[in-house]
Every structure is written in C-alpha cells, then in structure tokens.
Amino acid sequence: MPGIEDCLSAAMRIAGARGAGLLDWGSGLALGTAGDSPADDHEATAAEATDLIRLAAESLSFAEPSDPRLPLQDLILTTERSYHLFRLIGTVFDSRLLLHLWLDREDANLAGARMRLQALAEELVLG
Amino acid sequence: MADADNSLRQAIASIEGAIGAALVDYGSGMALGTLDGGGGLDLTVAAAGNTDVVRAKFRTMEMLGLNDSIEDILISLSSQYHLIRPLTSRSGKGLFLYLALDKRRANLAMARHQLAKIEAELEV
Amino acid sequence: MSAAAPRRRQPPGPAVEQLADLQATGALHTETGTLYLDHGAVVHADSPHSLDLGSLLTRCGRVTPDYWQHTLDQFAEHCLVGRMLVAQGALTRGELEVCHLATLYDAGYFALGAFSLATRFEPGVRHWLGPVSGVDPRLLRREAVRRRDLLERIWPWPQVDTAPVRHTVTTDQDGTAARGLSPSPRRRELLGLADGRRTPVELARLLGRSTYATIVEVRRLAAAGLIATPPDAPTHPIPADAMARRVPGATLRRGRAPDPPPHPAPTEPDIALLIRVRTALEARL
Secondary structure (H helix, E strand, O other): OOOHHHHHHHHHOOOOEEEEEEEEOOOOEEEEEEEOOOOOOHHHHHHHHHHHHHHHHHOHHHOOOOOOOOOEEEEEEEEOOEEEEEEEEOOOOOOOEEEEEEEEOOOOOHHHHHHHHHHHHHHHHHO | OEOHHHHHHHHHHHOOOEEEEEEEEOOOOEEEEEEEOOOOOOHHHHHHHHHHHHHHHHHHHHHOOOOOOEEEEEEEEOOEEEEEEEOOOOOOOOEEEEEEEEOOOOOHHHHHHHHHHHHHHEOO | OHHHOOEEEOOHHHHHHHHHHOOOOEEEEEOOEEEEEEOOEEEEEEOOOOOOHHHHHHHOOOOOHHHHHHHHHHHHHHOOHHHHHHHOOOOOHHHHHHHHHHHHHHHHHHHOOOOOOEEEEEEOOOOOOOOOOOEOHHHHHHHHHHHHHHHHHHOOOOHHHHOOOEEOOOOOOOOOHHHOOOOOHHHHHHHHOOEOOOOHHHHHHHHOOOHHHHHHHHHHHHHOOOEOOOOOOOOOOOOHHHHHOOOOOOOOOOOOOOOOOOOOOOOOHHHHHHHHHHHHHHHHO
16 A cells, blocks of 8 residues: 555656655645756745646636536646646545646657656555 | 638547637636637637636746746546647747547547647637 | 642733743643643643543544543543554654644643733643653743734734634535635635534534634634624624624625624633633734
8 A cells, every 4th residue: 555655766767757756735745755856946846837727717717616626637838848747636635636737848758747747646545 | 731610620620529719818718719619618618717726836836936838737536638738839838728529538638639730739 | 740830920821931941741721721841841741621642533433432532531640642653554753743743732732821810830730641752941932922922913813713604605615715715625614613613622622623713713713704703892782783784785795894603792601711812812922
C-alpha cells in the first residue's frame, strides 16, 4: 500500500518527470515533494500552484450546480519547455488535495503521464 | 488570416465536440467575441472566470521567475474540457482564445492542435 | 510527571527548535497546544482549537466513532493506533499519512501561536498515534508564519477568526454568485451555519473540516462582505452604522465597511484565549 513518499517516487518515474508534489489547496501546504521545483523552492511553488488551482476550482464558470462533487478533475498547463499537471484527489474525509507533476516537454508523453498520474492519485487514497 | 468572428466560427465548426468559444481580454475579463455552439454555457461569465485563472498563472510564472511562456491551459471538469490559449502575436497581446468542449465527443489532442492552428491564423 | 517538567521562559517557536537541536523526545506543552517530538522531529501535534484526527475521520463517516474508540482503548497505551488503523484495513497508508500531516500542521499553527512565554517540556512522552511521519520544527514554524501571512493578505481583520460567524445576507439567496465568489456547496454549508453564535473553530468541528481552512474561508467570505466583520474592540453598544440603517433612504454599508458586532463583547473564555493566540502569532512568529 503506497504512502506519500511511494506515490511521489512513482510520479518521478514517469517519463520526463522533473518534480512532483502532494499539495493541499485549502492551505497552500506541500505535504510532500520530490525532485526539483521550477523556482528552486518547493514551498513557494506549492503556495503559488495551489492559488491557481483554487481559482480554477472555484471559478464561477465551472460551477455545475446540479453536481455536488467538485467539478474540476485536472488542469494541465503547457509552456514552451514544460508541462505542469495538476490532478485533484477526492477523499472521504474533508480535504483539498492535488498531485502536481512537472514534466520536461521533450521527454514526456502527455496522455500517458496524465493517465498514470490519475492512477497514482487513486492508489494513494484507495490503497 | 482570419478575423475574430471567423476564427470563433471556424473553431466551433471544425473542432469536434466544441460547445462554445470566446476571445477574451484578460486585462478586463471582457469577451471581445463569443460564439455559442449549443452548449448552453454563459460565455461572458466563463470569460470572466477563466480570466482569473489566466491571470493567476501569469502571476505565478512571474513570481517564480519563470521565463517559459504559456502555450495553453487545459481544464478537465466532470463533463467538459475547457481549453485556454493566450495569443502570441504582437497584436493579440493580452488576449486569449477560450474553447469549451463536450467531454464525450471531444478528442483532446486534436482539439489542442486545431486551436493552435486557428490561433496562428488569427489577426486581431 | 508534570512536577518534574520545568517551565521555561521561552516562546514556543525557539523552544521547539532548541529541543530539535538536542534531538529531544517528549511533549512540549504551550498554552494553546502540544507538540510531540521524537529525536528532534515533530511527529504529532494537538490543540484544543484545531480538529483532531479522530474527529476528521469520524465526522465524515470514514470510520465509525465506536471503531475509533475501540482502537484507542486497545492500542493507545502502546502508541500503535496509527499502525493498527492501516493494518486492520480501516484506512489506507496514504489516507493515514495525509490526515496525520493535515492535523499536525493545523494544530502546530495554533500551538506555536501561544501567547505565554511559558512552555513546559515533558521528556520521554510519546503520542498515542505512534510513528507515522515527522516534520522538521523549522519547517513547521515557517509554515505557521506563511499561514498567518496568507490570512493577512486575504482580509487583514483577524477578529473574524475568533468572533461568532454571522452571515450578512438574510434572504434565501446566499449572494455568493453576485459577489464574484463561487456558490460552492462547501461555502453554502458554511454560510448556512453562520448564525452569529458559532465561532470558526466551532464551525470547523461541526463540519469535520480543517480549522485553518475554515478560517481561510471565513476571511474570504468576510472580504466579500458575506460575513460580518466586527470592530476590533467591540464595546460600542450601538455602532454608528447600525443607526444609519434606520434612516429611510440611507445607503447600506457593504463590502469593506465593518458591520456591527453580533454581540457586545467576546466574553467566552475560548474567544478571549484565541484573541491572545492571534496577538501572539502576530508578535512572535
């Protein structure tokens, strides 16, 4: 059964991975990190990334009033050299968790990485 | 080259699963043009909402000292995809193209590729 | 045991760092919580002001209160509660680690904000949860400062953290959409309970949510004018703008203008203590 460290190590084995983090977007806290961070500072990256996700998650345009679940599932940011994948994790207990994976675009397979990250997110809370 | 209206029309017509498109000024959050593809989305509200996300992302990049420019932002919801693409041309600075897709019908890779093409041909 | 534990004239932040340097094992009690150290790492924290692990897991139904109590009765004495929750299949390892860290940082935020200079260290004491993971005390302290700064940026009126939460919109429309805040179910639930009697700490406990995250939400709602911001020193029996409301045609003050307090003064000891916590956080971290 994977813990936070196993989950992040597995994320770092995804092709093109440069850094990974398990973040709490309710508080901006990094519960765990692995590899590098784009700003050489995992805590700053966590605070900024969670702010972005909070805005996306709470953005008025995405609210589907008929669906009580959080509508946001993932967010992928593509830049010239990188992909940033943010996968939200649902838990039974109250939380606002996400997995962040930073990928080198040249070495990454976006579709594959996205599916793998979803599987890792599910394994972390489902065992 | 295509103007904004033509680009939005092309996006809705040619991209499988497209349910709405807009050209948005992220300085103000105002939509310069919107086209409803039958998705029943309030595109003006969506434009304002997405502006917050785009602004946050630009601020994040600035604060983290990243010089990497944003190509696109893909947001997956339970039943839709939202694709945001900042314009790269000099005249399009401060604008982004926004496309909403029906998740059941959309091909994500194809949609990203086609929106990139439409963006490259867009003259504002 | 406490008789042997000397009181120290040292704020909790420096105290825990010093204990970490000594690779100490034991419990550091502050006025607002306890930090448990194992060879210098903070392995757990609790505070009467933050939601504890048991409440987080039982309020949502992840484990039943009976099961929780039974596990405590059987394994707390041997500090094996965490390990047994996973071994018995009640939680996945990932769930335990996430819940443990979330409650540790939440309690740490309050414990480190103690006003009093007196801290008390009980060497050798271990927490009943047992080993899950550890946090560097310096990281915990940095995180507490970041959390305080985040609240300050959202809405710099800390009195909303401790005052009873009162919804300013009284119609059935909760008004979140109109004010640019997403009317998420979480937010609606919080506003629905904001009846002017419960503090954010009480609301968090009732909802089974992180206390800090609830305070963040309350500050955001206060910034949007959806929750009343009482004056810092709420002693005026009739606030000036309460009078203005009675004048026909007078403009209702909304948004950034503080609303009148729901009660004349915070008299409950819990609130008074939290106000001191807040003052101390500002002064010391």
